[in-house]
Amino acid sequence: MRIAERVVLALALPVVLVTIWWFASAGSTNFYVPPLATILTAFNDTWLGPLIVTDVLPSLGRLGLGYAAALLVGIALGVAIGRRRTLRALLEPVLEFLRAIPPPVLVPILILFAGIGGGMKVLVIVSGCVWPILLNTVEGVRAIDDVLADTCRSYRIGGRLRLWHLVLRSASPQIMTGARQALSIGIILMVISEMFAASSGFGFTIVQFQRGFQIPEMWSGVILLGITGVVLSLLFRLAERAVLGWYHGLRTMDRRR
Amino acid sequence: MLAIDGLRKVYDGHGRRVEAIADITLTVEDGEFVCIVGPSGCGKTTLLRCIAGLLRPTSGEVLLDGKRVTGPPPGLAVVFQEYGRSLFPWLRVADNVELPLRAAGVAREKRRRLVAAALEAVGLDDAHGAYPWQLSGGMQQRVAIARAIASDEQRVLLMDEPFAAVDAQTRADLEDLIRRVWALTGFTVLFVTHDIDESVYLGQRVVMLGSPPTQVVEELAVDLPLDRDQLTTRSDPRFAELRGRVYAQIQKAKLEKLEKT
Numbered sequence: 001m002r003i004a005e006r007v008v009l010a011l012a013l014p015v016v017l018v019t020i021w022w023f024a025s026a027g028s029t030n031f032y033v034p035p036l037a038t039i040l041t042a043f044n045d046t047w048l049g050p051l052i053v054t055d056v057l058p059s060l061g062r063l064g065l066g067y068a069a070a071l072l073v074g075i076a077l078g079v080a081i082g083r084r085r086t087l088r089a090l091l092e093p094v095l096e097f098l099r100a101i102p103p104p105v106l107v108p109i110l111i112l113f114a115g116i117g118g119g120m121k122v123l124v125i126v127s128g129c130v131w132p133i134l135l136n137t138v139e140g141v142r143a144i145d146d147v148l149a150d151t152c153r154s155y156r157i158g159g160r161l162r163l164w165h166l167v168l169r170s171a172s173p174q175i176m177t178g179a180r181q182a183l184s185i186g187i188i189l190m191v192i193s194e195m196f197a198a199s200s201g202f203g204f205t206i207v208q209f210q211r212g213f214q215i216p217e218m219w220s221g222v223i224l225l226g227i228t229g230v231v232l233s234l235l236f237r238l239a240e241r242a243v244l245g246w247y248h249g250l251r252t253m254d255r256r257r
Numbered sequence: 258m259l260a261i262d263g264l265r266k267v268y269d270g271h272g273r274r275v276e277a278i279a280d281i282t283l284t285v286e287d288g289e290f291v292c293i294v295g296p297s298g299c300g301k302t303t304l305l306r307c308i309a310g311l312l313r314p315t316s317g318e319v320l321l322d323g324k325r326v327t328g329p330p331p332g333l334a335v336v337f338q339e340y341g342r343s344l345f346p347w348l349r350v351a352d353n354v355e356l357p358l359r360a361a362g363v364a365r366e367k368r369r370r371l372v373a374a375a376l377e378a379v380g381l382d383d384a385h386g387a388y389p390w391q392l393s394g395g396m397q398q399r400v401a402i403a404r405a406i407a408s409d410e411q412r413v414l415l416m417d418e419p420f421a422a423v424d425a426q427t428r429a430d431l432e433d434l435i436r437r438v439w440a441l442t443g444f445t446v447l448f449v450t451h452d453i454d455e456s457v458y459l460g461q462r463v464v465m466l467g468s469p470p471t472q473v474v475e476e477l478a479v480d481l482p483l484d485r486d487q488l489t490t491r492s493d494p495r496f497a498e499l500r501g502r503v504y505a506q507i508q509k510a511k512l513e514k515l516e517k518t
Contacts, residue, residue, distance in 0.1 A: 145342050146342075147337055147339045147342035147343050148342060148343060148345065150311055150335075150337070150343075151337065151343045153311060153328075153329055154310070154311060154329045154334070154335040155329075155334070155335075155356070155357035155360060155404075156329055156331065156357070156360055156361070157357060157360040158360065161356065161359060165345060165347075165348065165356060166345075169345070169347045172347075246347040246388055246390075247346075247347075249388060250346050250388075250390045253390045253391070254390075
């Protein structure tokens with residue numbers, strides 16, 4: 001009952017908007033704004049064929065690779081920096097500077113070093129995704145509870161057990177916040193990296209359609225990109241529920257007390 | 258045997274020098290239940306942290322079975338006052354109790370046995386799979402006690418005002434629980450509290466501390482019967498007498514502090 005209610009609420013506005021779009025564009029003769037029916041036909045013909053294998057999956061693969069690498073680097077560096085005050089004082093100004101550089105401007109530079117292949121695109125994604133993960137991990141590691149840290153000391157819990165059960169789990173709510181921000185940055189960079197000097201991929205294909213005046217196909221690519229974003233954020237929410245189940249339970253309990 | 262010899266702790270910082278503990282010498286025999294009681298701010302927690310190896314004394318030393326304590330020693334467990342913050346909220350009750358055993362390299366089968374025994378001893382056999390935050394404050398502190406006793410080589414239990422943050426009835430239950438656990442395990446218990454009644458009700462011996470710079474004011478043997486319960490023990494005339502003695506000493510310590518300032 002409550003689930004049904006939530007599904008209805010979640011879908012109501014999208015359905016209304018699509019309906020409005022459908023009827024408003026139905027008789028459109030504007031070349032740049034084709035009827036939605038035409039766009040959907042194009043969607044079917046364009047994406048549900050070989051393009052999935054040649055363009056969509058490679059893009060998503062690069063996104064996954066870059067995102068995973070950013071998680072690994074961001075969390076590892078974040079833990080190291082968060083635990084040592086001197087390291088933090090030393091690196092913080094540099095990190096703030098690097099973070100302030102918009103990753104798309106790195107694309108021309110990265111092309112010089114990494115060429116125009118998949119490696120460059122993965123690097124662009126990493127260079128954008130790593131900052132929110134890194135900085136949030138530092139904050140999370142700094143905020144470890146004193147009593148819990150003392151508990152670990154007095155029970156002689158050290159090494160890998162301490163790293164996992166104290167440091168990483170304590171910081172996991174902040175790490176997940178960073179990871180969520182990084183995911184949307186990653187999707188943007190996936191597309192942007194393919195608009196420069198590329199021969200395949202999501203972004204490349206959409207730009208190609210625009211240049212070739214295949215307007216319905218271009219529109220359908222934008223729709224597919226939107227759907228991809230929604231699906232990825234749903235997957236992220238599932239992962240978050242698995243990782244942070246304890247955290248949400250604890251917060252609900254605290255609010256009730 | 259736990260021996261505290263000439264322990265002194267001075268906090269130095271921000272141009273202010275605070276002598277928290279002047280000189281404490283104290284011996285606790287194996288299997289003894291000793292309560293340390295003193296006015297608030299007398300450095301009880303500082304003393305306990307020095308004994309636990311969490312804090313380095315300025316001078317003097319702590320010896321556990323003849324060995325000098327320089328860091329948290331094996332065979333000694335601490336129960337903190339802030340139960341809510343000393344349990345891992347992302348671990349279930351049984352995993353919380355098990356973690357120190359994993360750190361000590363105890364084999365899986367034995368760990369399972371020790372965890373089950375410890376949780377049974379504190380009356381939580383049905384809470385293995387719960388998260389700590391799903392439990393009441395008193396139950397959380399029982400989990401912390403279970404974690405402290407889940408070992409077959411541990412012998413000393415340090416408790417830092419463990420029941421100060423729970424309501425009065427839960428507190429009475431926990432007092433009886435810790436007496437039972439002590440009788441069951443034969444651990445040495447060093448119990449720090451600011452509650453005079455609690456110190457007399459629980460301990461075989463009460464060590465009274467003065468105001469900072471802190472010294473031991475008096476040690477008092479509690480000659481109440483071994484079997485104690487909230488109703489009869491607390492209405493025992495001898496209980497009232499002992500309680501009065503401790504109360505008088507603490508009051509005196511407080512007055513001395515007022516005169517000093």
